[in-house]
Amino acid sequence: MLLVTCPFCGPRNENEFVCKGETVTRPAQPAALDDAAWTAFLYLRDNTKGRHEEHWWHKHGCRQWFRAMRNTADNRFTP
């Protein structure tokens, strides 16, 4: 049971949240991307061992999205 710090509500149990996964930026012009680049946006992630920037949603709380930096090796969150 991770303790996730919502920037609006403070530290809360992880079951109040949804983790969308690694942060990704939606291309402004999808039509301009070739298939390889579009595939990379859809499916390819760095999945680093170590510092991993993620998007979290405080579903059972303030319903706000925020970024969090979690270390995938030891689950530590750093600001």
Added chain:
Amino acid sequence: MSGYRLPNPARGAPLRFSFDGRPFVGHQGETLAAALLANGERVVARSFKYHRPRGIYGIGLEEPNAIVTIDDQPHALATRVGLRDGLTARAVNAWPSARFDLRAIHDVFGRLLPAGFHYKTFMGPGRGWNLYEGFIRRAAGLGRIAAAPMQWRTQAQHAHGDVLVVGAGPAGIAAALTLARAGCRVVIADDGAYPGGAEADGAGVLIDGRDADSWFAAATAELDAMPFVRRLADALVTGLYDHGFATAIERQPKAGLDQRLWKLRTRAVVLATGAIERPMIFVNNDRPGVMSLAAVRGYAERYGVACGRNVVVFANNSAAYADAAALKRLGVGVSAIVDPRRVIASDAIACVSALGIAVIAAHAVIEIAGRSVEGVSIAPVENLDAMRALDCDVLAVSGGWTPLVHLHSHAGGRVAHDPALSAFLPVADSRAVWSAGACAGRLGFADALADGARVGAIAARALGRHAEPLDIDDVIVRDAFALDLESSFESPRREPGGKAFVDLAADVTAEDLRLAAREGYDSVELMKRYTTAGMALDQGRHANANAIAVLAGARGDTPGAVGTTTYRPPFAPIAFGTIADRTGQRLVPFRTTTLTRWHQEARAVMYDVGGGWRRPGYYPRVGQSLDEAVAHECRICRAKAVIYDSSPLGKIEIKGRDVVTFLERLYTNRWTDLAPGMGRYGMMLFEDGRVFDDGVVFRLAPDHFLIHTTTGNAEAALQRLEYHRQIVWPELDLRLLPVTTQWADIVLCGPQARDILAAVGTDLDLSREAFPFMALRSGKVAGISARVMRVSFTGELSFEIHVAARQAEQLWLALLEAGRAHGIAPLGSEANHVLRIEKGFISVGHEADGVADPFDLGMKWIVAMDKSDFIGKRSLLRNQRDPAPRPQLVGLLAPDPSIVLPEGAQILDAAGARGRGYVTASCMSPTLQRSIALALLEDGRKLLDSEVRLFTPSGETMNARVTRPIFFDPKSERMRG
């Protein structure tokens, strides 16, 4: 020769209990194990694989042998069961009893059953497996599950604090005192009934002149008096997780409760979990009468029970000498210490010699003859020819101490091997988790106490508080000798053969471990899984250190190089009933609407569907089957009118200047041209083009929309909308409000719907011209403020009425009353399924199956490809270029109209070798009086009117004809009326 009670006037009241059907007398305050030993019982169990007779070995959680069934609870440890009047206990794994077990035949064939034998046997013939399995199941397993449901009352409770201290022995109490006095909020949990640590902890100890018992009592009283200290007794911490989260099981917390599961969250953790004694390895070291020395001392110290009349000690360390001396002073006969070491500390020798205990140095116990300890054979370590017998009825072994590092390891802590202790010790890291006392290698009372205070101060400082040193000047321990351990010792053998056990609970011998290494399973993980060492009920607590040492010896490596396997929670077994809610109702949460009670009173069969909603599946009348009820509801819908509760469908209001821009990016549709007061069926895709969700979108005002989602996707749709609003396009001006549970949604549909709506009373003009298909009107229905929408999922004339949730029942009853003369009936989800299949309407989860895109589903009219961008467009472009055949929505008709094609049946390719599609939805249509089905089929639209072959889940093949995916009212004149 067997156990007996030492003279002890201060015993608890006598109690009656039975073991294996025989009656015994024990005393209040004793464990089952202590009482059995006191009554002279030697054989209390049979070993797991070989069914060898076993006695009690330990005194607590480290016990590997004495597993019992208590009343109806399997898997209790006799050493942890508190005696009560009328208790019935039975040995597990033995029939008819531990003393006389028919399965002892396994021991005769022991040579055929080495470790890993199950990987090499029962290979063939394959058909014989049904036979083998029966034997194996009966032979394996421990204990029986009672036939009747058990009474098991549990509760879960949360607690928070600054620091969790695990263990209330000298180290734990010292840490807790230090932290609590510094002002920290402390949770301290100990597995025992009261603080003090291991049974013999504190015996012979004077703390500033006070004996340990009164020091612990005073410390406990001080902690209990502090409001911000929570002390849990009889509470075993079973797991340590991320971010200071831990679980503990408290036994019998109060009357009427069997267990309480504690969920603890603290900023820091101090582990004072102690250490357990290691066995010695020699042939037949599992015989009844071989016991842990600390346990023998503990039984005498705590319970006044002597385990035997003539105890011989076999130890390779000097700390054992203090235990032997203490045992002698308590009145138990100890005749000798057999010690393989050549050089032994003189103060240890002097101490025991003064008590008349002989020290036989440089000797080892080689083997035990007989089925129970009646004497041992010893010999000089270097000269087995000089073997001789030594009389004794108990052999108390001490092979060193293994710190319990499980909790430290659970949340990622590492351990390192310490050669001096021949044990793995926790390695400090940057987590706020510290180890103190014996579990950190500081054995002995005085060392543990000092270490607890030291670590408590460190933890306090990390929490931002200043801790004073503990106010203790002087700790005197009678007979404290340095460990001086000779590394894990295995006695030499006189001849090959014979079983020298390393893991008593899994019946794994030293030879098994060497066999595993020879066969290539020489990493510690493979050794464990191949031999099952460490995989029994005790998870190798008593065995792992020795197993690693034996493996290291076989590999020619150090134990440090071998390493340990990964420790995972739980530390000790937890009953499923403690984790799960036993009332049944909350096992899986479900949601209800304000009409659920009505559905249940109408005897609807309720289904648990997407989103956790409990909804009516069908309303059978007396004696009606599912099919009959569904057919009836469908006929009423197409002929008269039905009413159903559509409230769980997701509803979200979106408002703002940029709402149209936002919706046009999220949906495939165009929205700019939707007039206020009108709705349109919309579809959302995943970025990769697959259908995500569908639902009708209404425009309430130029900048105000109300969207509907499917029931199962209500939360996912909100998540997606919020993600795109907050993260992807934060510059857009709009706000979202989920209103799924605000508005009840009652649907009235059928040819009589308009008449019934007029009859119930409304100020709306219901004429076709004033209220066209897909329009939304606000007004009053049955006197209740409502939004009414002409949306149809059944294909009939349909009015969806939104009212405040608390007024749903009022509206429902009014509509039923007004519709009675028209023959109205309630409709369930089963009938809804049939009606929409007849119309060829797709359903998310069936036709929108997570693979199909809208073009596959024949819905190019819903996709405004001329929009510059929307979610899914980029991949739709790619799909259109895809040369591989795409699944396409078609209808299927079975040649025999009475046969319903099974949902999920695979459509085979021409060669019959590969699937090229499958049946997504199928039913018997009462409207058409024949079966119909929808399917996804590669290039299906090119195959209209051709025959295909299906392979059903039950293994049959059948034919079907491909047709258009609509079976009734193809122009949808009925719902547009």
